[in-house]
Amino acid sequence: MATIEAQSVTDVARRARAAGRRLAAVDTATKDAALRAIADALVARAPEILEANARDLEAGQAAGLPSALMDRLALDERRLAGIASAVEDVIALRDPVGETIEGYRLPNGLDVQRQRIPLGVVAVVYEARPNVTIDAAALAIKSGNAIVLRGSSSALRSNAVLAEVAATAAESAGLPADSIGFVGGGGREELAELATQDRYIDLIVPRGGEGLKAALKGVATVPVIFAAAGIGHVYVDASADLDQAVEIVRNAKVDRPSACNAAETLLVHRAIAAEALPRIAAALGRDGVELRADEASRPLVEGQGAVVVDARPEDWDTEHLALILGVRIVDDVHAAIDHIETHGSGHSDAIVARDHLAIRAFERGVGSAAVYVNASTRFTDGGEFGMGAEIGISTQKLHARGPIGLRELTTYRYLVHGDGHVR
Known part of the structure; x- marks a missing residue:
């Protein structure tokens, strides 16, 4: 059984890198089986998840969280069923990994293909939205990426349980251990440490307000796609x-x-x-x-x-x-x-x-x-746009815009076939 235990940010990132290398080669059927196991586990372990969420809500109320944040934080049976349904929607989507974007033959006889491949390791930083834990994990798995999840302290109990549920279910279905990593929602120092793991992490997607955006801009050495505020x-x-x-x-x-x-x-x-x-x-x-x-x-x-x-x-x-x-x-x-x-x-x-x-x-x-x-x-939503789910909504103009779904979590390479060609 997978466990979400106390680990340093570097340890989580390093283990995710090792898992990502293996996950990139996993076939679609195995990835879909892992997603189905996650959807089933969300239903089977609903009481445990909702109990953790109730504790987060109590703490949020005591801390005087704004009503908008409390609404984002809250889970109930209907919302949890919707999260599981979104995982099923991701299963139904076409696997982008290995897709040929274009192919052509050069005059010298070399065959060139531009092919989709996973980014490798994606980190998602988010505030008070437990559903993002599962949405992000499902999209990362389907697109062949390992993921590091870092939620806010206000949803720590909910996120920890959801991440453990997803990691356990995915590993039981044949995915590499540590394909889903979790960082415990500490302070700005932890965020800065995550944002500088460029040796292990290929992309960070922050999903939160302008404060989170500013905190990352000042320190990040990992490439960032900002899922920014919506005015x-x-x-x-x-x-x-x-x-x-x-x-x-x-x-x-x-x-x-x-x-x-x-x-x-x-x-x-x-x-x-x-x-x-x-x-x-x-x-x-x-x-x-x-x-x-x-x-x-x-x-x-x-x-x-x-x-x-x-x-x-x-x-x-x-x-x-x-x-x-x-x-x-x-x-x-x-x-x-x-x-x-x-x-x-x-x-x-x-x-x-x-x-x-x-x-x-x-x-x-x-x-x-x-x-x-x-x-x-x-x-403007990944589910509404037919993407199954989303990690966030990008307002940037490079790489990805709008809902960040499966294809936005891939890059491409040139695969070149020859027959003894030399230059």
Whole structure:
């Protein structure tokens, strides 16, 4: 049986490197069997997992964790079943390892193939989301990578049990020992030690707020793909279908406000504001949303049932992760784009419009990882995108953008076949 015991960060990383070399050669059937064993174990050991999570929740409540973090931390039978189902979804996905991206023959007769291979060892650093423990482990296994998991101290008990469940199940199904490693959620010194294990770790994916991002930027020698904050926007154009606009804005803000793909700012074209904003404010007011309105929009959203306060300059740059929405009137789609590119995080932004010229301007002008036309930002998710699960949402422009799934956890090599060729 695998155990998650106290080990130094270097020991965990070194063992993961050894496991990763063997895991890269494991066939798809064995990897899928390991994932199936993990899904089954999550169900079989649910009482143990939920008991550990209850202890984390008690500690979080005593420490005064914000409601958004408490929501991210909480597990119940439904959420645990959803985590197991996501593992089953990963099983159903095509294994990217060994996939030929392209192939060609050179004039000299050499056959060249560009082929997907695992990165090797991936470390994931995350805050108060126990589901990431399993999502990340499942994606790493399927893509042939060993993984080192480092959750936050607020979810230490939950993460430790989940990592042990996954490691034990995977090893029992034939995966190399130490394919799933766990670091215990210590302080900044531990994070810095993990971020400098470039001898053993090939990539770090941090999934958390700007504080985590800043802490890693200062010390990391391992390559990093930042799964950054989500300051998302919905822009309602003058040409918008207002019925659609009301539902899209409401879903983007209310469905799960603690998620990184929730909207934080509503932008409305000046020509339609007097008609659109009272309707939107009334719908949001029924869900208890606080509106932080600019000077022009405040008279239009007051008296509709929502709490309304004056927007502060910092509100446009804040990921509230709560039932709080900034509201601003803009002159046109280009002003909306300017606002998004100035204040957004490059995560998920949407336009509600019928005018194809406005839509085209938005599509070309907004450089976010996910851009939506007449749809809610809440779809930016590995499961929703058909990836089974995700490790995080990348807002960077190199290597991977948007949900980080199987293919984003691979690199490629050139495989060259000859017949006695020399140069």
